[in-house]
Every structure is written in structure tokens, then in C-alpha cells.
Amino acid sequence: MSIFQELANRDQVFDFLAPVQSPVDVRHGPILYMEDVNVSFDGFKAINNLNLTVDDGELRCIIGPNGAGKTTMMDIITGKTRPDTGSVWFGSRHNLLTKNEPDIASLGIGRKFQKPTVFEALTVFENLELAMATDKRILPTLTAIMKPEYRDRIDEVLQTIGLQELRDRLAGILSHGQKQWLEIGMLLMQKPRLLLVDEPVAGMTEQEMERTAELLTSLAGKQSVVVVEHDMGFVRSIARKVTVLHQGSVLAEGTMDQVSNDPEVIKVYLGEEA
Amino acid sequence: MASSQNWLLRPFQERSTQLFLGVLFTALVVVTFLHLFMPQDSALHVSAYTVTLLGKYLCYALLAVAVDLVWGYLGILSLGHGAFFALGGYAMGMYLMRQIGDRGTYGDPVLPDFMVFLNWDSLPWYWQGFDMAWFAFIMVLLAPGLLALVFGFLAFRSRVTGVYLSIITQALTFALMLAFFRNEMGFGGNNGLTDFRDILGFNLRTDATRLGLFIATGIALAIGYVICRAIVASKLGRVSIACRDAEARTRFLGYRVERVQLFVFVVSAMLAGVAGALYVPQVGIINPSEFSPLFSIEIVVWVALGGRATLYGAVIGAILVNYAKTVFTGVMPDAWLFALGGLFVLVTVFLPKGIAGLLQKRHKTKPDDDTPTRQEATA
Numbered sequence: 001m002s003i004f005q006e007l008a009n010r011d012q013v014f015d016f017l018a019p020v021q022s023p024v025d026v027r028h029g030p031i032l033y034m035e036d037v038n039v040s041f042d043g044f045k046a047i048n049n050l051n052l053t054v055d056d057g058e059l060r061c062i063i064g065p066n067g068a069g070k071t072t073m074m075d076i077i078t079g080k081t082r083p084d085t086g087s088v089w090f091g092s093r094h095n096l097l098t099k100n101e102p103d104i105a106s107l108g109i110g111r112k113f114q115k116p117t118v119f120e121a122l123t124v125f126e127n128l129e130l131a132m133a134t135d136k137r138i139l140p141t142l143t144a145i146m147k148p149e150y151r152d153r154i155d156e157v158l159q160t161i162g163l164q165e166l167r168d169r170l171a172g173i174l175s176h177g178q179k180q181w182l183e184i185g186m187l188l189m190q191k192p193r194l195l196l197v198d199e200p201v202a203g204m205t206e207q208e209m210e211r212t213a214e215l216l217t218s219l220a221g222k223q224s225v226v227v228v229e230h231d232m233g234f235v236r237s238i239a240r241k242v243t244v245l246h247q248g249s250v251l252a253e254g255t256m257d258q259v260s261n262d263p264e265v266i267k268v269y270l271g272e273e274a
Numbered sequence: 275m276a277s278s279q280n281w282l283l284r285p286f287q288e289r290s291t292q293l294f295l296g297v298l299f300t301a302l303v304v305v306t307f308l309h310l311f312m313p314q315d316s317a318l319h320v321s322a323y324t325v326t327l328l329g330k331y332l333c334y335a336l337l338a339v340a341v342d343l344v345w346g347y348l349g350i351l352s353l354g355h356g357a358f359f360a361l362g363g364y365a366m367g368m369y370l371m372r373q374i375g376d377r378g379t380y381g382d383p384v385l386p387d388f389m390v391f392l393n394w395d396s397l398p399w400y401w402q403g404f405d406m407a408w409f410a411f412i413m414v415l416l417a418p419g420l421l422a423l424v425f426g427f428l429a430f431r432s433r434v435t436g437v438y439l440s441i442i443t444q445a446l447t448f449a450l451m452l453a454f455f456r457n458e459m460g461f462g463g464n465n466g467l468t469d470f471r472d473i474l475g476f477n478l479r480t481d482a483t484r485l486g487l488f489i490a491t492g493i494a495l496a497i498g499y500v501i502c503r504a505i506v507a508s509k510l511g512r513v514s515i516a517c518r519d520a521e522a523r524t525r526f527l528g529y530r531v532e533r534v535q536l537f538v539f540v541v542s543a544m545l546a547g548v549a550g551a552l553y554v555p556q557v558g559i560i561n562p563s564e565f566s567p568l569f570s571i572e573i574v575v576w577v578a579l580g581g582r583a584t585l586y587g588a589v590i591g592a593i594l595v596n597y598a599k600t601v602f603t604g605v606m607p608d609a610w611l612f613a614l615g616g617l618f619v620l621v622t623v624f625l626p627k628g629i630a631g632l633l634q635k636r637h638k639t640k641p642d643d644d645t646p647t648r649q650e651a652t653a
Contacts, residue, residue: 078526105528117523119516126512136528138537143281144509199394 024091024108024193026056031194031224032077037086039072039248046072047083048248054194059220061235062228063270064245070228071114071243074196079104090194106136110187114198116179120172124163124182124230127171128154128261131186154189161185161215177208184215201234213238285503294586295496302492309485322481326556327600329488331593333553336495340545343502345474345574346583347511349518350435354443355546356570357450360420360560362547364454365417367412367467367560368401370478374471385470388462398460407474414543414551422543423536430532430539435521444567451565466561473555484556493551495589498545502585505538509554514538548616575614579621581630590629 004019030053039047047069054060064070075081076088079101088096094107105111119127132150135141158164161181166174171182180200187195195264200216201209209231219225219236229235235242242259244251252262259265285291305320305328312319337359344350378381380390384397402407425446429439457463476483505511516524517531525531554560563569573592580591595614602610625632 101525102530105526111526113523117520119512119519120522121515121519122512129509130512130516130524130529131527133528134531138510138530138533141513141534142508142510143531145279145281184540186527190404 009226025093026091027057030054031056031058031091032226033089033092034073034076035087037073037083038078039076039081039083040067045248045250047076048233050086050245050249052243052250054224054226056193057221057224059217059225059238059240060227061239061242062226062231062245062253063230063235063242067247068245069248070245071198072248074111074198074228077110077196102136105190106133108193109196110190110192110194111196112180112183112187112200114202116183117177118171118179118182118186120170122160122171123166123168124171124174125154126158127182128185128189131189133189133191137211151207157185157188160188160218162211177204177212180204180208180212181215184212188219192223195219195223197225197227199229200227201229201231209234210237240270281508282500282504283509285500288507290586291500291503294499294589298492298496298499299339302489306485309481321544323516324482325481325488326484329484329491329556330553331596332488332491332495333549333556334573334576334592334596335489335589336498336549336552337546337573337586338580338592339495339498339502339575340542340549342577342580342582342585342588343545344504344539344542345577346585346588347506347514347518348535350535350539351437351440351574352443352539352542353440353445353570353574354565355446355542355573356567357447357565358422358543358546359442359553360447360450360454360562360564361418361421362414362550363554363564364461364550365404365410365413365547366471366551366554368404368413368461369407370470370473370555371467372401372405373473374469377471378469386462386467388457388465389460392457394460401460411551412426414547418543418547418550419540422540426536426539430513430535433532444570447565447570448567451562451567454562454565462561464561466559466563467554468559468561470555470558473597478555487552487556491556494548494552498548499585499589501541501545505541506585510534510537539563572614575618579617579628581628581633584628584630587628587630594629 027110032052032054034050034052037047038045049071050069052073062070062073065258072081076083077096079096079099090096090107090109092106096104096109099107119130122130129146132153134144134150155164155167158167161184163178163182163185163269165175166178171179174182184195184197184200187197197216199231201212204212213234216225216227227235227238239256241254242256243253244259244262244265246268251268252259252265254262284540300644308320309319309322334612337355339357341352341355344352344355371386374386378387378440380387382390385394389397404413426441429442434442444566453459454461454466455464461467471476472478473483473487476486478484506514513524513529513534516527517592519530524534550564552558576591576595577588578591579595580589581587595617598613598617599610602613621628627634
């Protein structure tokens with residue numbers, strides 16, 4: 001009898017009928033897969049046939065001169081901008097082009113903006129609390145209570161980003177570097193599979209930069225991390241694999257040494273700086 | 275941070291809420307006592323006129339709390355909250371009109387006077403059911419709530435915020451004012467609804483009913499305040515502040531900003547509706563002037579004067595400004611608007627955090643503590 005019931009349960013017999021809420025499927029390799037993506041704004045091609053794959057657990061740095069399309073690429077992945085053509089997949093199950101920003105965030109893609117944005121009127125603790133991966137609908141949020149395990153999780157992240165001392169201070173009084181770390185901490189609270197980090201060390205001191213490099217490399221492996229950065233020294237200190245963007249498409253890809261010896265890259269980017 | 279498990283009980287553990295409720299209930303008891311037990315000729319006697327006046331202030335205070343909830347904590351500057359107040363008022367007014375029965379000038383048992391005057395032969399469909407108190411009281415919540423739901427759904431879904439939203443809310447209340455001015459709308463046109471007799475069987479012209487309405491308004495203010503406080507102290511309140519300060523960030527954290535905005539906006543509109551419903555039986559009339567954009571702007575001035583994002587500041591602001599208005603319009607009626615404008619300018623320049631900010635500064639126990647409080651950081 002129970003066999004019949006099981007057979008009658010269509011989700012179990014035909015697993016493609018089950019709602020696609022499953023964790024990200026990375027059995028086929030990449031966690032992020034972008035193919036032939038094109039975006040133009042008023043005729044200006046911001047992204048031009050972009051192809052990019054990021055493997056699970058990888059720490060990838062993306063560099064490129066201003067206007068190369070780095071931020072637009074992040075906008076596409078997080079659902080802020082819709083590409084004109086192309087496909088973007090998260091794992092091999094989730095088509096990101098069919099989802100909106102909150103959906104993509106709850107799938108496990110966290111994004112750190114170029115300018116640190118934390119909630120300045122809330123304490124450091126509360127900032128992390130809001131970022132926590134919980135039910136984000138209205139009524140559950142209204143009736144939410146602070147469970148001990150939540151508190152432990154927040155304290156754990158506070159430890160990671162080194163802001164335990166400032167736990168109950170308003171985020172508005174933090175220094176620039178501390179805000180950047182708090183924002184990374186907020187991303188960690190979301191337990192993301194993929195972290196998109198936009199210019200994490202802009203405006204940081206040398207020491208703060210070192211700490212940020214440590215923080216980001218310690219995250220790789222557990223999460224996949226994509227870092228967009230201008231600062232070549234910083235990229236060199238954390239990068240394993242570097243992608244160079246130029247005029248909306250990939251110019252070169254490889255280790256830092258390979259990339260920085262590529263004549264094309266030297267011409268469009270490094271040559272400019274030297 | 276409060277630790278209660280139940281979000282609705284959380285405010286009762288806060289010092290500020292305990293203090294607010296204490297002051298409010300003491301005021302209710304004192305006014306009741308002075309009204310009932312002091313001889314008429316005593317200097318301490320509170321007349322029925324004053325009781326009703328105070329009741330009116332409390333209605334305004336509840337309305338100000340509703341505006342502060344959306345403006346202070348959600349960052350939505352609504353310049354049209356008078357519309358929700360007036361809709362609640364009209365729902366109550368329709369009930370009171372039906373209660374008149376055949377005692378009107380024309381003596382029609384069903385039709386209100388103005389409909390007889392306009393030669394209508396039957397009650398419009400939307401007047402049905404308002405002879406029953408329970409139905410009318412539900413409509414007091416439902417009419418403003420539904421308007422806020424539809425309006426908010428369209429506005430927030432299109433991500434209209436900031437000054438654009440303020441202008442649209444202003445247009446909303448203005449459009450409703452024009453509509454309600456029309457006789458064909460069936461709400462008494464220019465004159466509105468008036469000449470009320472009874473509420474729930476009690477004669478509105480007796481002192482006891484007036485006192486009862488005053489106390490009911492006080493209780494409504496207490497409940498409204500606690501509900502707002504409960505929302506603000508919950509995680510949803512912190513999400514609201516997050517939406518106010520960094521909308522995009524909140525969205526990337528996985529919150530549906532437009533739903534948070536819609537929820538808080540609808541709650542606020544309903545509170546405004548209740549304030550309007552309690553206002554109408556006390557002043558004895560509701561007409562389209564309550565929809566006027568000027569009134570809605572005035573509400574915002576009360577909140578700004580009292581101190582934004584504090585809730586109790588809104589109450590203080592509403593009562594003080596309206597008391598000043600009563601005094602001023604008695605002495606120099608023409609100068610009132612100038613006085614209000616001047617007051618607003620003075621407070622914005624010298625007290626950017628309003629009267630509540632002044633109180634907080636006084637209250638601060640450690641003068642050398644440089645940690646800014648939440649209100650200071652948000653102001």
C-alpha cells in the first residue's frame with residue numbers, strides 16, 4: 001500500500017517536478033556560469049559577449065580599467081540589471097535571469113557594494129542580525145525572537161571580522177575599514193555560496209588591507225569569492241586566478257603572473273598605469 | 275534590548291513605554307476626577323468643553339503617532355495621511371448619520387437629511403450596513419487600510435520613494451477632497467456629515483458621553499502607541515530602519531522592501547482611520563476639509579516639532595501645537611499660520627531633533643558618554 005502512495009507522490013517519482021528550492025547543484029563544476037552575455041545602455045555596450053565561469057570554492061579576482069563592465073557584471077548576477085541576451089546560471093539549477101534581487105540573495109549570492117553600506121542607525125550586532133539567513137517574510141520577521149543559537153552565530157562572525165569590541169556600538173561611528181569588514185560580516189551571516197565583493201580595499205590603510213586580504217583568503221574554500229579590485233598589489237596578495245575585463249568582455253584569464261605578462265593586458269591596462 | 279518572547283508584550287518592558295503609559299493614564303484619571311468631582315465653580319473644575327477639547331488633542335496625537343511610524347522609522351514622508359484620518363472619520367460619520375433615524379429635519383426613517391434634500395429615493399449601496407455599529411467600526415479600519423493597500427502596492431512596487439512619493443500622497447488626498455466635495459458622491463458634499471445624535475445608544479450631547487469618548491480616545495492612543503512600539507522594537511522595526519537608510523542593501527539581504535513598506539504603511543493608515551473615527555463624534559462634524567493637503571502637512575509639522583522617530587515626540591508635538599492653535603486662534607486668529615510657520619522654522623534651526631531631542635539631552639545620565647543614541651544618529 002505504502003508503495004502505491006510513494007508512487008503516487010509525483011515529486012519523488014519525477015524529481016524534476018519537485019520545486020526548485022534545492023541547494024545549489026555544483027556537481028557539474030562551476031558555481032557561476034555566464035555565457036554570451038550582452039548589455040547595452042543607450043547604445044553603449046557595457047557588456048559585450050561576456051563568458052565567465054567560477055568554480056565552487058574558488059577565489060577569483062576580476063580586474064580591468066574603469067568602464068570595463070565590472071560593476072555591471074555584478075549587477076547582472078545579483079538581478080539588478082537584466083542582460084539583453086545571454087544566460088547566467090548559478091550552479092546548474094538556478095537560472096538567475098528569471099529571479100529578482102531578494103530571490104537571488106536568498107539563493108546564496110551575497111554582494112558587497114563599492115561604497116560600504118551598513119545600517120548606520122543600527123548597532124553592529126543588529127546589522128548582523130538583519131543579515132542572518134532566516135525567514136525574511138513580514139510576519140516571521142515581526143514575531144522573530146533572538147534565539148541563543150542566533151546569538152552564537154552572530155558572535156562567531158563578530159570574531160571572524162574582528163569587531164567584538166564594537167558589538168553594541170552604532171555602525172555609523174565605525175571607521176571606513178571597519179564598515180567594510182562589517183559588510184563582509186553581513187554577507188557571511190547570509191551563509192552565501194558565492195560572495196561578490198566590489199573594491200573591498202578602496203580607501204583602506206596598509207594594515208587594514210592586510211587584514212582584509214587575510215579575511216578574504218580565509219573565506220575561500222568554504223565559499224566561492226569573486227573580488228573586483230583596482231589595487232594591483234592587493235590583487236597580487238590574494239589572487240590565485242585572475243580575470244581581466246576590457247570593454248565588456250574577457251581579455252585574459254590565468255594566474256597573476258600569466259596575466260601580467262600577457263602583452264594585450266599590458267597594453268590596455270597595466271601599461272596605462274606604468 | 276528587551277527579551278520578551280512575545281512581540282506584542284515587548285514594549286511593556288521598555289522604560290519609555292512604561293513612562294508614556296503612566297503619564298497618559300494619570301492624565302486620564304486626573305481629568306476624569308476633576309471633571310466629575312470638582313464643583314462647577316471651582317478653579318480646578320474641568321468643563322465638558324475642555325474634556326472634549328482634550329479628546330480632540332488625543333485624536334491628533336494618535337494621528338501623529340501613525341505618521342511618525344511611517345516617516346520616522348520607514349522614511350516615507352506621507353503628506354496625505356489626512357486622507358486616511360478623514361476616511362475613518364467618514365465611516366464613523368455614516369454610522370452616526372444612520373443612528374439619527376427619523377429625528378432628522380425631514381423625518382425620513384432611513385435617508386439622511388442631505389439625501390432627502392437632493393431628492394434621492396433610496397440609500398446608495400455603499401451606505402448599506404452602516405446602521406450596524408460593528409460593521410461601521412470594521413469599515414473604520416478597512417476603508418483607510420484598503421486605500422493604503424492599493425495605493426502602497428502600486429507606489430512601492432514601482433519603487434517610488436522620497437519626494438516623489440510625498441507629492442503623490444499629496445495628490446491622493448487632494449483628489450479625494452475634490453471627490454468628496456461633490457454632492458453626487460453621496461457623502462453630503464460641501465457640508466459633510468453632521469447633526470449627530472447618538473453613539474451606541476448614548477446621547478452625544480451629554481457630558482457623560484463626552485467623557486466616555488475622551489477616555490476611549492486615551493485608551494485608543496495607548497493601544498496605538500503600544501502597537502507602534504511593538505513594531506519598532508521587533509526585528510521588523512529594525513528592517514524598517516534599514517529600508518529607510520539603505521534600501522538597496524536591505525533588498526540584497528533578501529528582504530522584500532516593498533512588502534515591509536506596504537505592511538507598515540497599512541498599519542499606519544488604519545491607526546489614522548481610528549483617530550479620525552474618534553475625532554468625528556467629539557467635534558460633531560466631518561466634511562471634506564479634513565482631506566485638505568494643508569491639514570496633512572500640518573500633521574507632519576507636529577511630528578517634526580515633537581521629534582521624529584520617537585513616537586512619544588509625535589504625541590507631545592501634536593498636543594502642544596494644537597494647544598497653541600486653540601490659544602492663538604482665540605487671541606489673534608489671523609496670525610496663527612505665521613506662528614505655526616515661525617515655530618517650524620525655529621525648531622528646524624535650533625532643535626533639529628525636536629522637543630524629544632531636548633528631553634533626551636536633559637535625561638542623559640552620563641554627560642561624558644560620547645556614544646550617540648539611535649535617535650541622534652538618525653536625525
